[in-house]
Amino acid sequence: MREAIIRLESVSKLYPTGSGNFRAINNISLVFTKGEFCGLVGPSGSGKTTLLNILGSLDTPTEGTAKVLGRDIGKLTHKESAQLRNYHIGFIFQTYNLLPVYTVFENVEFTLLLQRKTAVERKKLVMDSLEWVGIADKAKSMPAQLSGGECQRVAIARAMVKRPDIVLADEPSANLDAENSIRIVETMKQLNMEFLTTFIFATHDEKVMKFLDRIIHLKDGMVELDKIINKTS
């Protein structure tokens, strides 16, 4: 049994609305272990992104406790949650969110700069990361010069360059064609197996689901089904 790196206990997230509170996620208890390749699946408004945001310490639960790598997300200061994200959590966004004025290399290098790594270390790590995703030759390109698939590869390289414990991917294939979607997920799967990084996706892409070891179906903010498909160890 692999170690648990994320524990959610009775987590709810409420948003105030005109007619009371809206429960985006409702009393969810889950455990994620190291090296999982897992997907949060469900229709729009089911709470996938809200759950990812809490796991990524971008948001806090209204009720319950969410512990990531032993840290209680609800009790972290801004600085502590920033450090958690910087060292341990990688993000992949649907719209890539690459910094437009930076080159591919600089985009990937960004988190390492925040970690105050030396230039030599940064260069090695960035180039390794770009090699993994197969776009080392585009290191000097600007994001605007890349295709959607290439942009998402840069985003993966950026998420992986710091060798995080967890990568959170919000609809990573939503803006990609079928061929690119499969390639991207294959790349992530390889990295997952190589580094035992936990990948958690929010997706409703069937092509992505085929690669998942665990699928958590969410509906109306609650876990409808938690299904382990294929254990990696």
Add this chain to the structure above:
Amino acid sequence: MIALKLAIRNLTGAKLRTFLNAAVLSFAFVVLVFYMGLLDGWNRQSKLDMEAWEIGEGQLWSKSYDPFDPYSLQDAHSIILTSYNSEIDRGNITPILLVQGSIYRQGTLINIIISGIEPKQRLLKIPSRVLKSESKEVPAIIGSRFAKVNGIKKGDYVQIRWRDKNGTFDALDVEICNIFKTNVSTVDNNRIWIPIKRLQEMSGLLKEATILVTSNPNIDMPPTDWIFRDKKYLEKEIDNIIFAKKRGSIVVTILLLSIGLLAIFDTQVLSIFRRQKEIGTYIALGMTRMEVVKLFTLEGSIHSIFALILATIYGLPLLAIIASTGIPMPSAVDEMGVSIGEKIFPYYEIGVLIVSVLIMVLAATTVSYFPSRRIGRLNPIDALKGKIK
């Protein structure tokens, strides 16, 4: 250091936007420096002219002399000490005798001050050499403004009236043998300059003077009827005018700086809306909100550094050329009675430049910080979704 590196990278990456902001700010800065240089140049020129034409390195005043009270002139004269004679001969002291008088021109009686000056003096720029005349006629020189206002030309004879020491009125025709141009109104307006010896004879004030202009600021002064007025005292009035002018220039300074700073402020406000996904990404990648605030504030500050570099590239040669060639003043200014040179040479004081640079950087930082503070309060999830309103 990282924030600085990122800010520079962001700005250089934003190319045209950064260039336009820096260009506007640099233009405002160059105009500001030029304006302040113009004021300083004007002030400096006024002081130098005043020293050259009127006050030298200081003046000894007859005890009763009060330049703001024309009625005091009648008694404002003292015997020139014999101990000063050698200094007068060497040209280190120029005695001036002032006597109240009047002329009748164009149907109007005009009050004047008849000013006696030693023709051979070289201490002041007043062209007194032309007053060396062997003829019986009394030679006189006047300033161009006084000549113009009263329609006096070179070669004209002007009848002057005065009272001698006993209070008796007397009159005499003087020949205008030169009209000089000066920026110092007090040696021009309503002044007729004649040889001091002639005026002493005319007024009966032999060997007396009202003012002794000296080239020595540490003149030896025995206890007598004379009071020494140093340059600081004599320039007090012009210093006050300069101070008032500079205070008034603050408004122009604020207006000029505002033009450039408005561009930065506008950019910063727009940035928070336009770059909200970027802000959300920074936070997701591990920056704290305050680090993002710092980054955006620094970007604003660095605009001012870029503006300074840009200003140095085109402004420095431009200002240097203007400083050497000067700016011609329209003759209308002179006609309005404002004492001003034909050209003003801007003068740039290093202290003023440093203060201007500091003010600009500080102001740019401040106007960048205020909109950026908003980042500290925003929700990173809303930022990532681009939902900030």
